[in-house]
Amino acid sequence: MSDTYDVVIVGGGPSGLWLAAELKLAGIAVCVLERRQEHVTQSRSLTIHGRTLEVLALRGLADRFLAKGRPIPNWHFAGLPTRLDFSIFEARYPFMLFIPQTQTEALLEARARELGVEIRRGFLVEKVAQGDRSVRVEGAGSEGWFSLEASYVVGADGARSVVRREAGIPYSGIYPTKSIMMADARVDIPAGQPTFSAECPNGGLTILPLGNGAQRVICLDTERSHVHPHEPLSEDELRQSLIRIVGSDLNLRDATWLTRFSDETRLADAYRQGRIFLVGDAAHIHAPMGGQGLNVGLQDAMNLGWKLAAVLKGDAPAALLATYEAERRPVGKRLFNNTLAQSALASLFDPAGRALREIVSEFLGHSSLNHELAGEISGFGLHYPTPLLEDNSDRQSAGLIGQRVPDCDLTGPDGTITTIYHGLESGHWLHLSLQQGARVDAPDWLAPSAIKSLTGVPAAMQMPLFQGLAAMLVRPDGYLAASSALAVDGV
Secondary structure (H helix, E strand, O other), rough: OEEHHHHHHHOOHHHHHHHHHHHHOOOOOOOEEEEEOOOOOOOOOOEEEEHHHHHHHHHOHHHHOOHHHHEEEOOOOOOOOOOEEEEOOOOOOEEEEOOHHHHHHHHHHHHHHHOOOEEEEEEEEEEEEEEOOOOEEEEEOOOOOEEEEEEEEEOOOOOOOOHHHOOHHHEEOOOOEEEEEEEEOOOOOOOOOOOOEEEOOOOOEEEEEEOOOOEEEEEEEEEOOOOOOOOOOOOHOOOOOHHHHHHHOOOOOEEEEEEEOOEEEEOOOOOOEEEEOOOOOHHHEEOOOOOOOOHHHHHHHHHHHHHHHHHHOOOHHHHHHHHHHHHHHHHHHHHHHHHHHHHHHHHOOOHHHHHHHHHHHHHHHHHHHHHHHHHHHHOOOOOOOOOOOOOHHHHHHHOOOOEEOOOOOOOOOOOOOOOOHHHOOOOOOEEEEEOOOOOOOOOOOOOOHHHHEEEEEEEEOOOOOOEEEEEEEEOOOOOEEEEEOOOOOOO
């Protein structure tokens, strides 16, 4: 084992593992330090949204996750009856994938290990100190005190991040105002209903299938919502709450996990301090409304990964690293607001509150509003409209900069069929000529060796993004960096 790396990642959850894999794909020396000796057996998250599936597909991995999960074409906003419709998006994955976090983490770790990422378990980081050219990470490991040095350190170590604390980055937000009960157990719900929900003046209940006969039970009991989220939850307490809400304990039994969560919501004041970066829960926490946390964390990691790799390899200037916070913290701010709003709506059970929920649910029946919120929750609606750095390419893109590039089949000049995302699997930028010989300028600051070229006609040429374009330059994370328009006859 080495004691010097290009990047040390503190935290071996989904965000840390994906970031490590991205860096190793680019040939970066990276190490993951995880304080837990054993893997977590509970699945806090159960969802992978459509844009995150695209992120996985950008590296050729989506099929591994699809094989383990169950697609759901719509999802709720604040538990309201009118569902958000994902099927309207132009995408290979216009749905949410229902998959336990334990399986997601196992697949992400497998990917990291396939690439040769060094993962050290049982390493508790206690000190992080940065200098002008490196960062030192120290703590207690399985064989005693350890000390590592890296060019950069990334905190992926959760809500109580040691890295964030050591960097002196405030974690501003809202203290918890209520707690919600959650259990993985077996209950009896009406036959033929994979999910179940109910509400009354005493509270609300949602039950989701976990597989093998088990269910995720989420219960907000107005009589128990004042209980501190760290107070243990018993089966008996949950049974009594079920009786208050639906008139029966639903034969609750065989609980394997009983816990509480709160509506505490926080956002790091900065995602970077010098050579230290934050991703995932170290940067943002919130009530688990809409199943967004894991997804936003993975997309944080994707955004940071290719940028760190480009700077470390000399393919891009160090100024590129400032765009991580510029692009991702606004996403965290939107997450902060929409989960707070959902938490408030989901907790209203008096007559006035239920009337408000009914009206908002009716509003979601309007296609434009439904599309807007579905795009935000799924990630399909995200774009980065500001050029990464000053360069010579933005004037050609006619307002398309930062648009998400959907995947589709491409027919090459020789008739060979491939896909856009297959062209991005290596982690390079992709120069895509939509007609033979068409070109678009790459940014002046980007090394030519960082770009892979491909020529092909998209099977989905009718998609708005492709119409009128002759060539496009796609970032490693699947967003449009530059484009050139088709020539007009006589011009």
